[in-house]
Amino acid sequence: MSIPLVSLIIPAYDAEKWILDAIHSIQAQTEQDWQLIVVNDGSKDNTSTLARSIEDTRIQVVDNPNGGVSNARNTGLELAKGQFISFLDADDAMLPNNLALKLAALIGANVDWVFGDLVLCDALLRPTGRVLEGTDGDVLPSILLGMLPAVPGPCSNIVAHRRCFDGGLRFDTALSNAADQDIALNLARTFTYARVPMALTLYRMLPGSMSSNIALYEQDHLRLMEKARRTGLLDDPAFHKRCMANAFWAIGGSWWVNGRNKRKALLYILKALWLDPEMVSRKAKGRSFKF
Numbered sequence: 001m002s003i004p005l006v007s008l009i010i011p012a013y014d015a016e017k018w019i020l021d022a023i024h025s026i027q028a029q030t031e032q033d034w035q036l037i038v039v040n041d042g043s044k045d046n047t048s049t050l051a052r053s054i055e056d057t058r059i060q061v062v063d064n065p066n067g068g069v070s071n072a073r074n075t076g077l078e079l080a081k082g083q084f085i086s087f088l089d090a091d092d093a094m095l096p097n098n099l100a101l102k103l104a105a106l107i108g109a110n111v112d113w114v115f116g117d118l119v120l121c122d123a124l125l126r127p128t129g130r131v132l133e134g135t136d137g138d139v140l141p142s143i144l145l146g147m148l149p150a151v152p153g154p155c156s157n158i159v160a161h162r163r164c165f166d167g168g169l170r171f172d173t174a175l176s177n178a179a180d181q182d183i184a185l186n187l188a189r190t191f192t193y194a195r196v197p198m199a200l201t202l203y204r205m206l207p208g209s210m211s212s213n214i215a216l217y218e219q220d221h222l223r224l225m226e227k228a229r230r231t232g233l234l235d236d237p238a239f240h241k242r243c244m245a246n247a248f249w250a251i252g253g254s255w256w257v258n259g260r261n262k263r264k265a266l267l268y269i270l271k272a273l274w275l276d277p278e279m280v281s282r283k284a285k286g287r288s289f290k291f
Helices: 019-027 047-052 069-079 098-109 139-144 179-190 214-230 237-257 262-275 279-286
Strands: 006-012 034-041 059-064 084-087 113-121 127-132 159-161 193-204
Touching: 006 019, 006 069, 019 034, 019 047, 034 047, 034 069, 047 059, 059 069, 069 084, 069 179, 084 098, 098 113, 098 159, 098 193, 127 193, 139 179, 139 237, 179 214, 214 237, 237 262, 237 279
Parallel strands: 006 034, 006 084, 034 059, 113 193
Antiparallel strands: 084 159, 113 127, 113 159
């Protein structure tokens, strides 16, 4: 196999409903010099069979025991041959000019990685009319402060030069739904980047997705913040307090609105207010959630 321009990695677990949409969207790219690695993460359905049914020599399907999404992405990185690396979740899809425009922006701006905006879609991949825009500012504080969005859906969005990963950067297997924000933090602290101000990815919003699992969100969010502290991203005491207050508020709000556990929600809300007593007045303006 000749060296492709771009290697794309799709981690897939029980994704038989979506996997063909994801693969076909890559086949429809205006940039056709690519390698696709589909890592079947121990699916119990027909994900692997469907992926293998597509006759395209550029597509490689790997069957792994179930090890989680981060492990699956890392498997794909080990097999990637391209000069550039991109990712796509199995339930999302790319617009046809996604790769071409992001590569042009990356090369034109002379940066290491780029990201764009997301078209929010329903379960049938129909646009809802909403677009999730990324930040043109500093990605690091935006993510750590929970200023949404920063890099929307990184693992269906970023295109990076392979040098970003050649030094050993990989997805943290201790993280699940925060692993994408963690990789964006690691990329942003080491490499140059730019936002492509266009919505080039179709992001499927599913009620049963990992982001709707509040207990997992709580666990992952706290682990992400602790990792940021250990790596020196929260060394400034005032910044640390703001970040943790926002994190506690977000977790509390998730338990209140989606988890319907008011006792647990109030514990986190009180932690947030202890760190930042003025949070109520600020958040009330945004109506983050109702008491």
